Amino acid sequence: MITEYHVNGGDFTNAGSVSSTVKKMMRQLGVDSTVVKRTVVALYEAEVNIVAHAYRGVVTVDLQPDKIYIKLADEGPGIADIPQAMQEGYSTASVAVREMGFGAGMGLPNIKANSDILNVNSVVGKGTTVEITNNF
Amino acid sequence: MKIDEIIALVEGKLIEGKTTDEEVTKAFASDLMSDVLTIKDASSLLLITGLANMQTIRTCEMSEIRYILFVRGKKVTEEMKELAEENNMVLIETSYSMYKVAGILYANNINPLY
DSSP states (O other), X not given: OEEEEEEETTOTTTTTHHHHXXXXXXXXXXXXXXXXXXXHHHHHHHHHHHHHHXXXXXXXXXXXXXXXXXEEXXXXXXXXXXXXXXXXXXXXXXXXXXXXXOOSSOHHHHHHHTOSEEEEEEETTTEEEEEEEEEO | OBHHHHHHHTTOEEEESOOOSOBOOEEEEOSOHHHHTTOXXXXXXXXXXXXXXXXXXXXXXXXXXXXXXXXTTOOOOHHHHHHHHHTTOEEEEOSSOHHHHXXXXXXXXXXXXX
8 A cells, every 4th residue: 555645844733744644553563662763753753853953754655565665855955965864963954943943953864763764865965865765 | 758748859830731639759850952852751751940931841742751849949930831731731930959859759759761
């Protein structure tokens, strides 16, 4: 089952609504609660990243019987140095993002820790694509 | 410890949810939601935080945290209450500081998460 969601940059009120929907979907399917939590934590961090850093993004969720594949493709500034962004503590977040309780350079490391397979691709000036796969 | 006892100890106010017979055994104090999102076992866990916005509730939704204590007089908004209710959470407000709350609860055998 493939579903698609739109996320707007700067929209902190709704940040997390996609993750919430996906959580409900996974629960309805009876996916193991540990896998549900890992997936939604990774997805939520990635969703907040779009709100925090990009102009807009599309989240595509492919929920299969044995795994979930999530692609978050955003239009935004992109990431110049991905290995640097993957390090704990490195952040380019604004004051507004920090006031929301994020922006401490934990997002990508958190996503990695909670994904079975993680791919991050970025083109500076165009945007970033994050792909998360978790097996059930 | 029961929620009612926690509320009494911190002179708190129950804003959302029901005080049940469920016990809180451990606590974690943070204003940084990314740190909260690293918590693996959130059962019987109380989150003590000075961050009062929608992302606090969203973070707890994803982390399966049911009990949140807002310190330093931070106020819960209607929007936050609605989302908390949807997720069967308990929200408490206190005017006490994070340090004071942590000290009181620690002295009353609420264990640290780490």
